[in-house]
Amino acid sequence: ATTEGLNFDLGEELSLVRDEAKKFADDVLLPLATKHDREAAISDDVYRQIGELGFWGLTIPEEYGGAGMNNQALAVVLEELNRACAATGVAVSVHNSLLCAPLMKFGTEAQKQYWLPKLSSGEAIGAYSLSEAGSGSDAAALSATATKEGDEWVLSGTKLWVTSGDRAGLILIYVRTDQDAPKAKGISAFLVPGDAPGLKVGKHEKKTGIRGSATVELILDNLRLKDTDILGEVNRGFPIAMDTLAGGRIGIASQAVGIGQACLDASIKYSMEREQFGKPIGHFQAIQHKIADMSTRLEASRLLVQKAAWMRDRGMDCNRQASEAKLFASQTSNYCADEALQIHGGAGYTDHFHVERLFRDARITEIYEGATDIQRLVIARALLR
Numbered sequence: 001a002t003t004e005g006l007n008f009d010l011g012e013e014l015s016l017v018r019d020e021a022k023k024f025a026d027d028v029l030l031p032l033a034t035k036h037d038r039e040a041a042i043s044d045d046v047y048r049q050i051g052e053l054g055f056w057g058l059t060i061p062e063e064y065g066g067a068g069m070n071n072q073a074l075a076v077v078l079e080e081l082n083r084a085c086a087a088t089g090v091a092v093s094v095h096n097s098l099l100c101a102p103l104m105k106f107g108t109e110a111q112k113q114y115w116l117p118k119l120s121s122g123e124a125i126g127a128y129s130l131s132e133a134g135s136g137s138d139a140a141a142l143s144a145t146a147t148k149e150g151d152e153w154v155l156s157g158t159k160l161w162v163t164s165g166d167r168a169g170l171i172l173i174y175v176r177t178d179q180d181a182p183k184a185k186g187i188s189a190f191l192v193p194g195d196a197p198g199l200k201v202g203k204h205e206k207k208t209g210i211r212g213s214a215t216v217e218l219i220l221d222n223l224r225l226k227d228t229d230i231l232g233e234v235n236r237g238f239p240i241a242m243d244t245l246a247g248g249r250i251g252i253a254s255q256a257v258g259i260g261q262a263c264l265d266a267s268i269k270y271s272m273e274r275e276q277f278g279k280p281i282g283h284f285q286a287i288q289h290k291i292a293d294m295s296t297r298l299e300a301s302r303l304l305v306q307k308a309a310w311m312r313d314r315g316m317d318c319n320r321q322a323s324e325a326k327l328f329a330s331q332t333s334n335y336c337a338d339e340a341l342q343i344h345g346g347a348g349y350t351d352h353f354h355v356e357r358l359f360r361d362a363r364i365t366e367i368y369e370g371a372t373d374i375q376r377l378v379i380a381r382a383l384l385r
């Protein structure tokens with residue numbers, strides 16, 4: 001309960017970090033976004049600059065070398081980065097929300113002291129590996145295993161769709177540690193160093209959008225780890241995976257808002273420049289209505305994102321709110337991308353404008369970290385239980 005009422009003021013600290021993210025997005029990321037897309041890689045210098053700005057450690061406490069900021073701040077920063085380059089944006093989202101967050105919440109002091117300073121600086125980039133060929137939406141059906149040999153766990157199997165998996169310093173990998181337990185009850189989460197012997201990077205996916213972001217297969221081949229590499233308790237990894245994804249979904253919703261905002265910005269600019277029938281197309285009501293609807297849906301998405309982040313920062317159950325934010329923001333992002341491309345006409349369908357990249361980048365936000373219908377399932381379960 002609060003007596004302060006609603007407050008839409010970001011406050012001084014958050015405004016400052018938003019301005020820093022905005023400047024970096026406009027000055028550095030935006031000019032590189034097309035290159036990242038064409039070359040299917042993010043430049044090393046971008047990783048370094050994100051470290052200098054403190055965005056790798058944005059949500060890590062200061063005692064571990066981070067900036068000590070919260071999920072609301074992360075959402076604001078992610079919107080700005082994704083407005084310019086969604087391939088870079090997803091790497092920052094995954095690092096903070098899918099790796100640093102569960103490590104901070106469920107890690108032992110020794111695990112935190114070893115890993116968090118490296119993750120804060122960007123010396124180690126974080127990744128999260130739950131999905132496999134046979135387990136996407138049905139995440140608990142995963143089949144990679146870890147079996148105990150003496151005091152070692154031996155991991156084997158093949159994981160898929162791992163964002164940043166080719167260059168990660170630390171990957172949270174979920175495997176089955178009890179073959180006989182019901183699906184979700186026999187899974188454990190392992191903290192796997194990127195250079196662990198037995199961890200091999202397999203195929204790189206060639207994707208429709210966010211091409212700069214690497215999405216790889218990981219092969220676990222006689223990968224040997226210790227009890228101390230397990231995050232949380234043995235066989236209790238699945239609830240960690242789910243709780244972590246609630247936070248991750250707020251990150252992807254922020255990404256969706258950023259891509260949608262870029263679509264709106266491009267549409268406003270183009271509709272004031274492009275003339276047809278003797279006047280700028282922005283003077284026609286058909287275009288004005290598209291712009292008005294894009295703006296309204298984006299503002300609603302932003303509020304859903306901030307509310308879910310606010311709840312998560314207070315340790316409240318925000319499963320439903322995180323899924324509602326992701327559901328609505330990702331659909332809005334695709335709506336904005338579709339309308340932006342329509343406003344740009346034939347030129348928008350070519351590489352003359354970056355709306356064609358935004359159109360491709362927006363599409364993933366309805367798929368990863370829980371597809372649109374999985375968000376509906378999570379929301380409905382929370383309401384109907």
Ligand code: CAA
Nearest residue numbers: 137138139140162163184238239242243319368369370374
């Ligand atoms: N917090 C804590 N625990 C949770 C939880 C949460 N938010 N949600 C569920 N759990 C717990 C449940 O309480 C239950 O615990 P017990 O075993 O103790 O009872 C356990 O987890 C199993 O829960 P469910 O019965 O709800 O599990 P389910 O098999 O029915 O699956 C699901 C539910 C929502 C469909 C889930 O499988 C899901 O989210 N699927 C989508 C997967 C997904 O989002 N994958 C994205 C991977 S990451 C990615 O995209 C790549 C990238 O790098 C960006």
